[in-house]
Amino acid sequence: MNPVERTVEVNGRPCRVWEAGEGEPLGYLAGLGGLPKWPPILDKLAAKRRVIAPSLPGYPGSLGHDLLDDQFDWALAAEALLRGAGLEGADLVGVSVGGALAAEVAAIWPAMVRRLVLLAPFGIFDEAEPVADVFAVRPKNLAQLLCADPAKFAALIEPHEGADDIETKVEQARAAEAAARMLWPLGDTRLVKRLPRIVQPTLILWGSEDRVIPPSYAHRFAEAISGQTEVQAIPGAGHLADLDAPGPVSEAVLGFVN
Amino acid sequence: MKLLWFHLMPYTELPDDFREKNSSVWVDIDSKLFKPERAHRMYNEFMDELEYAAECGFDGICVNEHHSNGYGLMPSPNLIAASLARRTFDTALCVMGNSLALYNPAVRVAEEMAMIDCISGGRLIAGFPVGSAMDTCYAYAQNPSMLRARYREAHDLIIRAWTTEETFAFNGRYNQHRYVNAWPRPVQKPHPPIWIPGGGSVETWQWCAEMDYVYAYLSYFGFREGNATMQGFWDQMKELGKDPNPFRAGFLQFVGVAETREEARKLYKEAGEYFYGRCLHVDQRFTNPPGYTTEATIRAKVTSMMSLAAARAQVFAKAQEWDEILEKGYVIIGTPDEVADQLRNVATTLNVGHLMLLLQYGNMTRDVTQYNTRLFAEQVLPQIGDLFDNEWEDRWWPQPMPPEARATPHSLSQAAAP
Numbered sequence: 001m002n003p004v005e006r007t008v009e010v011n012g013r014p015c016r017v018w019e020a021g022e023g024e025p026l027g028y029l030a031g032l033g034g035l036p037k038w039p040p041i042l043d044k045l046a047a048k049r050r051v052i053a054p055s056l057p058g059y060p061g062s063l064g065h066d067l068l069d070d071q072f073d074w075a076l077a078a079e080a081l082l083r084g085a086g087l088e089g090a091d092l093v094g095v096s097v098g099g100a101l102a103a104e105v106a107a108i109w110p111a112m113v114r115r116l117v118l119l120a121p122f123g124i125f126d127e128a129e130p131v132a133d134v135f136a137v138r139p140k141n142l143a144q145l146l147c148a149d150p151a152k153f154a155a156l157i158e159p160h161e162g163a164d165d166i167e168t169k170v171e172q173a174r175a176a177e178a179a180a181r182m183l184w185p186l187g188d189t190r191l192v193k194r195l196p197r198i199v200q201p202t203l204i205l206w207g208s209e210d211r212v213i214p215p216s217y218a219h220r221f222a223e224a225i226s227g228q229t230e231v232q233a234i235p236g237a238g239h240l241a242d243l244d245a246p247g248p249v250s251e252a253v254l255g256f257v258n
Numbered sequence: 259m260k261l262l263w264f265h266l267m268p269y270t271e272l273p274d275d276f277r278e279k280n281s282s283v284w285v286d287i288d289s290k291l292f293k294p295e296r297a298h299r300m301y302n303e304f305m306d307e308l309e310y311a312a313e314c315g316f317d318g319i320c321v322n323e324h325h326s327n328g329y330g331l332m333p334s335p336n337l338i339a340a341s342l343a344r345r346t347f348d349t350a351l352c353v354m355g356n357s358l359a360l361y362n363p364a365v366r367v368a369e370e371m372a373m374i375d376c377i378s379g380g381r382l383i384a385g386f387p388v389g390s391a392m393d394t395c396y397a398y399a400q401n402p403s404m405l406r407a408r409y410r411e412a413h414d415l416i417i418r419a420w421t422t423e424e425t426f427a428f429n430g431r432y433n434q435h436r437y438v439n440a441w442p443r444p445v446q447k448p449h450p451p452i453w454i455p456g457g458g459s460v461e462t463w464q465w466c467a468e469m470d471y472v473y474a475y476l477s478y479f480g481f482r483e484g485n486a487t488m489q490g491f492w493d494q495m496k497e498l499g500k501d502p503n504p505f506r507a508g509f510l511q512f513v514g515v516a517e518t519r520e521e522a523r524k525l526y527k528e529a530g531e532y533f534y535g536r537c538l539h540v541d542q543r544f545t546n547p548p549g550y551t552t553e554a555t556i557r558a559k560v561t562s563m564m565s566l567a568a569a570r571a572q573v574f575a576k577a578q579e580w581d582e583i584l585e586k587g588y589v590i591i592g593t594p595d596e597v598a599d600q601l602r603n604v605a606t607t608l609n610v611g612h613l614m615l616l617l618q619y620g621n622m623t624r625d626v627t628q629y630n631t632r633l634f635a636e637q638v639l640p641q642i643g644d645l646f647d648n649e650w651e652d653r654w655w656p657q658p659m660p661p662e663a664r665a666t667p668h669s670l671s672q673a674a675a676p
Contacts, residue, residue, distance in 0.1 A: 065403070069431065136396065136543045166557055173556055176548035181403035184395075184547075 001043045008084035016061025017085045018053045021046030027087040031096025034059030034175045041242045044250035054085040058178025065178035071189050075104040091257040093117040097179050107197040115257050119205040123191030131187045132212045148209040148238035195224035202229045203256040207237030259645040262318035263311035264614045267304045267331040270621040272536045282541035283328040284392045303624045312349040314635035323355030325397035329537035336370045343378035344667045350656045351381050357389030360398050364412035368419040372442045380445035380658035387455040395547045403549030408432050420449040451654040458487040459555050463494040472654045474508030480587035481604040488608040504611035505652040512616045514591040515633045522591040527580045532620030535578040594637030611646050
């Protein structure tokens with residue numbers, strides 16, 4: 001499926017919004033690395049819903065991460081982006097770093113989000129069970145850290161045919177920097193203080209083979225969120241379970257939001 | 259030309275199998291390898307060596323900053339420089355770090371450097387590095403995406419703290435102060451000379467030109483690797499309409515001098531292999547955090563061989579065997595005449611007026627270090643010390659108070675007594 005592309009300005013910088021499918025809008029904030037390509041999971045979701053995937057500042061297709069200095073700046077930017085993308089009051093899926101921001105928006109602006117799905121969200125760090133250092137990885141080891149099947153991540157970041165090599169490298173480096181800018185050094189955005197403000201029904205998904213954030217963190221989120229929560233493991237999937245297991249993840253998401 | 263004696267203060271007792279048994283000399287180096295009682299001895303010997311270099315007549319002595327690092331025992335170069343200020347009289351004190359973004363508030367750097375400048379009577383060279391990724395982003399947890407902006411802002415704050423007469427308010431992106439009022443202030447006016455140790459980034463060169471600062475290329479890989487970078491620097495200066503004054507630049511070089519070349523070869527082999535083998539054993543996962551390298555530099559690296567060479571040269575030694583270390587020019591060895599010839603060639607080819615010399619490296623003992631230092635001072639320095647001096651003015655060298663106006667520390671007056 002080919003998405004329709006448009007641009008929303010956040011803090012005066014362009015941010016890419018991809019959209020496909022029909023029906024009630026379903027927002028999607030991607031994980032580490034963002035979306036250099038339209039991934040299989042969005043086809044599956046778009047078969048049933050109008051999927052809108054805005055790219056956060058600094059992630060592929062978007063600029064402006066360098067304007068954001070703290071977590072409040074990031075939350076405001078995410079809210080502005082979702083609003084600009086036409087996702088006010090919509091169901092929202094947030095993955096990994098996108099999950100940390102989806103949770104912020106749901107907590108701070110409850111009317112922005114109807115039902116919330118968090119897939120392996122960042123935002124918490126426990127010294128006794130630490131999150132892996134995704135910013136101290138040799139490039140060749142990154143795919144196997146992020147996905148149970150490294151080929152899935154490799155396929156996502158593989159340059160498009162005819163793409164400019166330099167700009168592909170710059171785009172990937174910028175996405176990594178955007179994540180580091182918000183998460184350095186531990187991935188703890190103090191989100192735990194705001195989780196009790198989340199009153200929406202929330203589905204928490206976690207790849208059982210997540211090598212970045214221990215799957216046990218699912219229960220920390222579930223306990224802290226005030227809304228009704230449901231925790232579901234995605235067997236055999238890694239941190240970016242939406243890449244590893246688009247079928248089971250999309251089924252879980254659609255089952256929850258519909 | 260100015261010749262500076264530089265100490266990295268390496269831990270000298272890393273085990274023989276360090277490379278095999280450890281993943282990194284930096285950031286997560288095994289703390290069990292650190293023996294404080296041994297470090298007591300090392301610190302005292304290293305400080306003896308720096309003082310000895312000053313006695314021998316080097317123009318400057320040089321210290322720098324590293325964190326969680328097995329080849330750099332100076333998290334705080336200011337502590338060492340303060341001690342050296344009391345134990346030397348005429349020698350310039352070159353503090354090749356404070357990594358400005360690490361200090362909160364950055365006013366602390368303005369204060370401590372002013373203290374050193376006051377104690378020494380105006381002999382400080384203020385080095386302002388961004389700092390390596392290992393030091394700043396990993397060991398000191400600074401956000402790599404904000405590091406350079408924080409560095410620039412800290413620089414602006416420090417310069418204003420040194421040069422503004424009134425107490426002032428500073429409303430920066432990262433630093434907010436109602437009252438900035440550095441007390442003490444530096445002896446040198448408007449402030450001590452500023453040197454910027456850097457890699458091969460075009461932005462750094464342009465900034466040095468704009469601010470009229472010295473650019474110091476501190477590579478461990480000698481003049482062959484350094485040539486491309488320094489060429490890039492001078493091309494940039496020409497483009498910006500700056501004169502080719504060699505004192506705009508500094509360059510680091512490892513050296514080993516002996517009576518014969520064969521003796522030098524034997525004498526410095528172990529220390530050289532220790533440094534390039536054990537000390538530069540850095541886990542690559544700590545070398546390039548996201549955002550540390552600017553987008554402009556990434557583009558330049560992909561498009562230019564020059565910057566690629568410079569980027570590679572930051573940490574990784576391509577040679578760890580002595581023959582290859584010598585062949586690649588990482589270390590220059592030979593008789594005093596041979597070394598003088600080679601260094602004259604390095605200085606004129608790279609057009610650098612400030613040579614920073616590593617005459618202690620790796621596990622070199624104090625005796626060998628003093629031999630290397632003395633021989634260099636007595637027989638090499640006189641041959642090359644006046645290079646460039648007739649053609650160019652060094653506007654980036656400390657301007658101390660006149661000797662007769664300066665205090666003599668008690669220890670020095672005793673040493674001078676018969």
